[in-house]
Amino acid sequence: MTRPRTRVDAHVKVLDDEVVARAKARGIDALVYAPHFTRLPTVRERAARYSDDELTVVPGREVFTGDWGNRRHLLVIGLSEPVPDYITFEGAMAEFERQDAAVLVPHPGFATISLTRPEVDAHAERIDAVETYNTKLLPHQNARARRTAEATDCAGFGSSYAHLPATVGEAWTAFEDDLDEAEAIVDAFRERRPRKVIHRGGAGHRIRGLIEFAHLGYENTWAKLDRMFLSGNEPTLPSNVAYEGRFDDVSVYD
Template sequence: MTRSRTRVDAHVKVLDDSVVSLAKERGIDALVYAPHFTRLPTIRKRATRHSDDELTVVPAREVFTGDWGNRRHLLVLGLTDPVPDYITFEAAMAEFDRQNAAVLVPHPGFATISLTRPEIAAHATRLDAVETYNTKLLPHQNARARRIAESTDRPGFGSSYAHLRGTVGEAWTEFDGSLDDADAVVDAFRERRPRTVVHRGGLGHRLRGLVEFAHLAYENTWTKADRLFLSGDEPTLPSNVAYEGRFDDVSVYAGGIADYRPK
């Protein structure tokens, strides 16, 4: 489908028929789908199943680098091979470089889960965009993100960061021209093409953001981590058999994650 512009909701965590319908209703042309703790082959299958001529679903990974208490999130598009969570930042970046992936910085400067301004500045040439609008965040946090992008001279991007179905399409990144498939969307970010960051307005938008923000209390607890790491063989841990030991030497939990849980 040829378009004069392409609207990309550049980071969502949920995907089903209702999400697809809402995205189309809100004029979104592409979703970047990056659920937590889900391996790339699974993400790709879901993305393919929910893509059609009206909506492209781009498979991506939000990779957690470092340990749970000091993790740095990176949103990565265009991966050819799976990369696990909980490896060192440098090892993750080296793997992204090897695969020529597009590396985006979600929610910069937020809590202990994001790259800080000095970290972004230090690695700016290796980072393809910095999120400047995230529906989940509060206005002062988004303002700080814009300042970080400006001071580090990185292109911005916007997303709904939807963990809840009703948030999809609340914000997006708009490129001129037609991006007709997932590869074209990845290229637009990798090549750092001009774009505009747009979001919906009004009370409904702010309430939706506050609901998403409240959801953070669940998303960032050690209780959740304990459940995820109960067996030590979860899908995106470096120790999972699927990675065939390739990342054992750069895992931040080389001695087993149980050794790192709070006492």
């Protein structure tokens, strides 16, 4: 008898009919959907729309803490209320703890956007998992991430980190339980249940990863930042009226 297992691609940025079909074809049971600069209610609505009996879509937020030049990304699932980007790290962590959300560290040590090994170590008790395999990253970067998780005694997780539909299902986190609802998947991360981090192999896998890595350029351009602040009302800025001033005291921008 086959043991129940739930395969979670634990971080994707895209979600549509093509993404859902690809995930199912690759045997993925759940996706964590966490697009950039998108408020939680919108993420939830899309996650619910694309969830069905074969695939659970878990709404998440990759929150940018700190300012643009010194930001630290945190992947958060199980939020009950929206949390904006560009607030202090401590302000974000306090809010996540208040909401009893699961806090995951994506792409540790990568560029200037991720928690470093000393930062992960300093906050290990407040972190529920560290990404140890990310399809977008190069082999030496994933090896460094695994060393960070091992040295800090943090649970690991894996994801495709798909910004492009073709990458969905290239890597996943396999839990040993049958988790058929978003809340159960959040609990599995929060409770640090046993899991394996698995990824596809071969030339096709590496090519998809390299294409994703090349796509990274636009994701980190100043043009994106300029557009955000020129509008002055980006959905995930703390100054957006939707947050009703709740995060003004921890905002990193006036």
